[in-house]
Amino acid sequence: MTILVTGGAGFIGSNFVLDWLAQSDEPVINLDALTYAGNLENLASLEGDARHRFVHGSMGDRDLVQRLLAEHRPRAVLNFAAESHVDRSLHGPGAFIQTNVLGSYELLEAVRGHWAALPASDQAAFRFLHVSTDEVYxxxxxxxxxxTEQHPYQPNSPYSASKAASDHLVRAWHHSYGLPVLTTNCSNNYGPYHFPEKLIPLLIVNALAGKPLPVYGDGQQIRDWLYVQDHCSAIRRVLAAGQVGEVYNVGGGNEKPNLDIVHTVCALLDELRPKADGSSYKALITHVQDRPGHDRRYAIDAGKIERELGWRPTETFESGIRKTVQWYLAHPDWVAHVQSGSYREWVSQHYGEQAA
Structure with missing residues (x-):
């Protein structure tokens, strides 16, 4: 038995792969294009582990995906691969359409062809699990x-629109072709290995460097925060017991304004890495012009996954954010490398442009 994971060197994907192999001996084929947010250093602890095979390539490369499916015959494909940063999507929407829409289409077609050729018993057991976001709502x-899962889709950024499109494709491939799919829509994740363009790791990295802590507008945009390892446990549960064709919202039950997050991170850094002059990191908070189309509030009702599958998050925000800050303080080399891009040079040297 094997699973194929796409985007398994990114933030959520790498946490999932690490979590999976910490709890199971079932091998993982890990396909990642290693764009800026994909980082093999996330997976360094798996070096030499025969249960993990990394393949450098895109989910949009149908021929490559078909070869991997034919060779390894996974029982499930889990799609984490996506362009996922709203600000980047505002400046360069084309990459989001290419990856999240066209890439998802190519992946679905490769998987559909593989699944259609399986024996009936293997077809019934096969799953395609698509990992998405609450921003589509x-x-x-x-x-x-x-x-809730019945909320209409009303995406407001190129990123969320492209993810909404991928969700619709997954649904259509189930209803049109019978592909056994599952979809999860999660709230804002945080935790280890988070690329420092997103709010929480950006705050930590900037604060330690003495740089401004940027807060959009009044900072009262509300998000529901989900610790990444709780998200991973939810995905495992949906894969194991989710009903084919269904959507499951995954949330942390932690609605908080962005400004509260900033203050919490500053307070933890004041405690765990106090400044030499005794001043608070809060002095670095800088309000900047709000971004276009900035959604004011997200909140996830995760009642369905709790009722039907028995999943609930185990981390409170207070416990999860402390673990997150501690992780970044303990891994300065990871932060330095991901910012310098030296890991990309390493990939080019060891894998080449088209290596697989």
Whole structure:
């Protein structure tokens, strides 16, 4: 038995691969294009582990995916691969359409061809699990009920629109062709190996460097925060017991304004890595102009996955954010390398441009 993971060198994907192999001996074929946010250093602890095979390539390379499926005959494909940063999507939407829409299409077609040729018993057991985001639902008004799986899609950025398109493709490939799919829509993740362009790792890295801590607008944009290892456990549960064709929202139950997050991170750094002059990192907070189309509030109703599959997060925000700050303080080399891009040079040297 084997699983194929796409995007398994990124933030959530690498955490999932590490978590999977910490709890199971089932091998993982890990396909990642190693764009800027994909980092093999995330997987350094698996070097020499026969249960993990890394393949440098894109989910949009149908021929490559077909070869991997034919060679390894995985029982499931889990799709983490995506361009995922709203700010980047505003400046360069084309990459998001290419990866999240066209890449998802190519992956689905490769998987559909493989699945259709399987014996009936293997077809019934096969799963395609697509990992998506709560941003496809748009923005919530203060006091409005949290997103359920029935909430209409109302994406407001090129990123969320491209992810919504991929969700629709997954649904269509199930209803049109019978592909046994599962979809998860998660709230904001945080934790180890998070590329430092996203809010929490950016705050930590900038604070330690004495740089401004940028806060969009008034900082009252509300997000539901999910510790990444809780997300990984939810995905494992959906893969094991989710009903084919269904969507499961995964949330942390931690709605907090961005400014509160900033203050929490600063307070933890004041405690764990106090500045020499005794001043607080809060002095670095700098309000900047809000970004276009900035969604005001996200909130996930994770009642379905709890009722039907028995999953709940185990980390509170207080415990998860402390673990996260401690991880970044303990891994300065990872931070330095991911910022310098030296890992990309290493990949080019060891794998070449088309290596697989």
């Amino acid at each position: 748009g923005s919530l008004e203060p006091g409005a009920p949290a997103f």
